[in-house]
Amino acid sequence: MTLYTNLADLIGERIEQGLYRPGDRLPSVRALSQEHGVSLSTVQQAYRHLEDRGLALPKPKSGYFVPQGRDKPALPKISRAPQRPVDVSQWDQVLEQIAPSPRNDFVQLGRGRPDIDSPTLKPLLRALSRLSRKQDLHTLTYGSIYGDVRLREQVARLTLDSGCQLTYEDIVITTGCHEALSAAIRAICVPGDIVAVDSPSFHGVMQALKGFGMKALELPTDPLTGISLEALELALEQWPIKAIQLTPNCNNPLGYIMPEANKRALLALAQRHDVAIIEDDVYGELAFHYPRPRTIKSYDDDGRVLLCSSFSKTLAPGFRVGWIAPGRYLDQVLHMKYLGTGATAQLPQLALAEYIEGGHYEPHLRRMRGQYARNLEQMSDWVSRYFPPSVRVSRPQGSFMLWVEMPEGFDSQRLNRELAAHKIQVAPGSIFSAAGKYRNCLRMNYATRPSPIIEAAVRKVGETVATMLEESPPPRN
Amino acid sequence: MTLYTNLADLIGERIEQGLYRPGDRLPSVRALSQEHGVSLSTVQQAYRHLEDRGLALPKPKSGYFVPQGRDKPALPKISRAPQRPVDVSQWDQVLEQIAPSPRNDFVQLGRGRPDIDSPTLKPLLRALSRLSRKQDLHTLTYGSIYGDVRLREQVARLTLDSGCQLTYEDIVITTGCHEALSAAIRAICVPGDIVAVDSPSFHGVMQALKGFGMKALELPTDPLTGISLEALELALEQWPIKAIQLTPNCNNPLGYIMPEANKRALLALAQRHDVAIIEDDVYGELAFHYPRPRTIKSYDDDGRVLLCSSFSKTLAPGFRVGWIAPGRYLDQVLHMKYLGTGATAQLPQLALAEYIEGGHYEPHLRRMRGQYARNLEQMSDWVSRYFPPSVRVSRPQGSFMLWVEMPEGFDSQRLNRELAAHKIQVAPGSIFSAAGKYRNCLRMNYATRPSPIIEAAVRKVGETVATMLEESPPPRN
Structure with a gap:
């Protein structure tokens, strides 16, 4: 713990206890500096930390405020999913x-x-421009089917923050998280297989299940804690489920972060029933609280979790660069990637590698x-x-x-x-x-x-x- | 016919008749100009035309020569394919x-x-660099699932050369020809279906059939004229074939161009038996003779041909930009594209559109x-x-x-x-x-x-x- 996080926690507690109310002006930087005997910059760091956590709102020239409160509306109900495997429909609506x-x-x-x-994206465009100007034609040729090594190294490093211990050899670059999820599903399932999913769930995965002829088993999901473990356990006993697909961190569309205990329990369930877990972490780096939440993959000790993500939600959707850490399913995933698209475009990979290496991502x-x-x-x-x-x-x-x-x-x-x-x-x-x-x-x-x-x-x-x-x-x- | 093509044809005939032998020096530009009463530049154009056709070889400062001949080795035998639907294997070899x-x-x-x-690729890199420098962030966002309109317009225009009459609305941009073929196969077939293919054939398609659970029916293929129509007709009568997949122009790996009469006959067969044709034209623009050969798609009057191509063999494989003209299967192809990768990367599309619009492609x-x-x-x-x-x-x-x-x-x-x-x-x-x-x-x-x-x-x-x-x-x- 550092000085500034200590101070931030203290102020955060006071806000949560109701000592400062929504809309209230928070103590000035100078006042807090005198009160706690710390430097002005430490207080500023603390406020920035609170800002990151959504607890303080800066207003130009007037200091920090508690974000406008309101009587919070009720949460969505726990979803009552059909709890039997179904064929996916709704493509016409997705297309619309x-x-x-x-x-x-x-x-x-x-x-x-x-x-x-955001101006913090500018270095990415500069990297692109620099690479194009080089004109060494390297970016024109096919890259490796695994993806660019420099980018794979950066991805492996980034996953440390979610508790993983991966090397570049564990990472395959994909054409967006979309391809990562699609390849993961096809690496594990054949048509007719059942995949258990959180519900509501990302429509891209739903449509992939439909397109590949698999059935989705939607499970009740709590709007604060995610997929119901009780329902999952029952389903695993009742149906020949091949994989569990879910988005435990900053879920799309519900926004919850599954508690760590639930993540571990879900992994234990998957191990007991020997099913794979396809974990979509595409929003994990956008959790409001820092450090970011752990992935289920970070607890995985027998390679059954296929961790899928991309830079489409954090940086540039138009780059179509994602990645997968497929654990024990590396060969199958590579095959599915090959027959879907071959390699992923080179230039965006190289630009991303430069951007992250240059310290611009964090x-x-x-x-x-x-x-x-x-x-x-x-x-x-x-x-x-x-x-x-x-x-x-x-x-x-x-x-x-x-x-x-x-x-x-x-x-x-x-x-x-x-x-x-x-x-x-x-x-x-x-x-x-x-x-x-x-x-x-x-x-x-x-x-x-x-x-x-x-x-x-x-x-x-x-x-x-x-x-x-x-x-x-x-x-x- | 123009003056220079007439002259080129005349010289070409003389070469083919053996009047000039391999290794012979061809008449000088000046001599031909005098003999035929045409300008020096017309003769030069004629020689450039012959060069394109592989019939004349320029040597610096010594004029044009008949390319070194040799006793041509025998052609490969007509393939004796198994003629029954089989499950595809060989992934380990492809991976290697x-x-x-x-x-x-x-x-x-x-x-x-x-x-x-080639220096003719430089304008493409300049387009890339210019687009990156613009920094208007447009390239960072998701593009349309159909692809960039400007590029689709250029693709539609390019297909005029192969005899097609398409508009941008007939074109969907894909992540390489690989995705075009893969989406086409999945748009038409479900697991267990039989696809008739030329043989030998592109391993990407073979692996796609394997990965999606379809069976390949390899048909005897002539090394000069392509897939055997007799064998295809027999197969169509014998098996419940869903699609014919082939590369009729500058075939990979055999290099033949299917005669136009055969292309029309193949389409008629497909119509009679109501099967789709997945036509890979990725090498069609690289035919040695100009104008380029027609596609089967150019004869298609009921939308059953899915024409697949890309810029990976003509320009830049690393861009991963391909396209498909899916005819009546547009909706299904779009669905398959969506669930495989979503949209295709933006920046390479925009750079290609600029390059082609700028007149650099031809x-x-x-x-x-x-x-x-x-x-x-x-x-x-x-x-x-x-x-x-x-x-x-x-x-x-x-x-x-x-x-x-x-x-x-x-x-x-x-x-x-x-x-x-x-x-x-x-x-x-x-x-x-x-x-x-x-x-x-x-x-x-x-x-x-x-x-x-x-x-x-x-x-x-x-x-x-x-x-x-x-x-x-x-x-x-």
Whole structure:
């Protein structure tokens, strides 16, 4: 523990105890420096730490404040998934969601895009430009199917933060996390196999299961702690499950971080029933609290966890560079990668390697974590203000997605059609379920810095939800 | 017909009639200008045309010559494929071929790499550099799942040369031709389905069939005219074939161009039996003769042909940018692309669009066609000189691969192991067959400009083949 983290913890406790209330101005840097006998820069570091954790909000020229509070809306209910293996559907809805890009005139609250306006991304573009100017034509040829060694080394180093002990030889670079997940699924399963998934869950995985002819077994999932271990254990006893696929850190779409004890228990279950775990950690580095949460992979002692991630949510989706640490399934994953795309594009890999080697990645992550935590405050505030009080709202612990649950019977696809007239798009909940559940839910992105345009869009969504609920009130449960 | 093509045809005929013999000096530009009453520049154009067709070879300061002839070795036999659907194997051999890249100290005669040292590629790198310098962050975000519109427009325009009438709406950009083929196969087939293929055939497709659980039906293929239509017709009557996958133009590995009548007949067969055609045209623009050969797609009037290609063989493999014109299967292909990788990387697409829009692509193709035609002369000459006379050799009509067939019983995998000691690698024939046939064959790449290093390597391959044949002479047929 350092001086500044001690101080930050102290102030954090006071806020959580209610000594400072939402909206209150926090003590000035000078005052705290005198009170605790530490330097001004130590106090500043402490405040930056609190900012990262979403507990302090800087206002230019007026100091730090406790972020605006509100009566927190209720959490989404624990999902009641069908608990039997189903064929995945909803491709038409997913296509509607992803196809019209870029519809630049729409406020796209539904997309999974990070903010790409941060100045901390500039060194990445400079690296790209430098590599292109070199004109040594090296970037034009096929790279290794494993990926660039320098980038693999950097990825291995980054995974130390999540508790892993990997070397570059454990890492295969992929065309986005999408290919990592898709190759992982095909490395383990054949058509007809059953994969247990958290629910709601990433639609890319749902569609991959559909496309490859596997069945999804959606399991009840708690909006704060993740997949139900009891339900998983029952399912493992009842069905011939081949793999468990889940996003335990900063879950998409619910935003929870699975407690470490649950991660260990889930791994133990997988070992007892000898099934593989496909762990999507693409948002793990965007947890609001630092140090970042551990991965299930970090506890893996027999190579059954396939850890999948990418730089699409932290840096540049358009680079299409992801990676997988496939454990004992390396050969199979390599085969599936080969027959899907061959090698991954060279230049973006080299630019990323330079960027990370140059020490630009960690400060960028720090900045984005802080920004997303502040944006969440603002988005939550807008939802409280503009949505009817009957909605339930997730409490993300990282990343940049909010999940809103309307009463049963609400139709978020109809909502999206109404919103299209106002050039606004949200993600309908049904695409996050193999069985088309969560039609009464939606996901909104809060990556972009708050602006009057976004506020107006969120307000319009809330008002349209209210109108729809008034017109056809849901049946009483 | 123009003046210069008329003149070129005339000289070409004289060469083919034997009036000028291999090694002969051709008439000087001045002499021809006087003889035919045309300008010096018309004669020069005619010679450049002949050069493109591999019929004239310029020597600095001494004029044009008929390329060194040799007694042409026999053609490979018509393949005797198993003619029943089989499960694909050979992944371990393919991995051996592709995995150790870049093994820079090896002379890699086995790879499918184009030459990337041409100065005509420089504008592509300049486009990349310019786009990176712009720093408008546009390249960082997800692109459309269909691909960049500007690039799709350029691709549609380029396909005019092969007789197609497509618009950008018919084109989907993919992560290399690899993804185009893989998505096409999955768009049409489910596990257990049978796909008819030419034989020998591209190992990427073989492995895709294996990975997705389909069966390959290899059909006899003529080394000059391609897949046997008689065998295909029999197979279509006998088996429930879902698709025909083939590379009719500058075939990999045999190099033939399927005659246009055969292409039309194959399409008619496919229509009669209602099966899809997955046409790999990745080498079509590298045909030695200009204008380039037509695609089967160009005759397609009911959308059953899925035309797949990329810029990996003509420009930059490391960009991983390919495309597909999926005809009536657009929705399914899009779905398969989505669940495999999502969108394709943005920056390489934008750089390619700029390069093609800027008029750099056609001159580059022209240059590469000429270079590969000349390299083929040289490589054929070396093979005649250094290989034992019992080998049979393909007569490629484009691209940069030579197929060499040794007597039955020869083991090209053992050959590769012997060659490893000399840091040379060829592609063993068995990876081009689902059933592991063609173990007595090998493929060599002649993309790189001839050099003493390459000559020494080809010589070593030939000598090792000779030694192996002497040690264990093949059984008499």
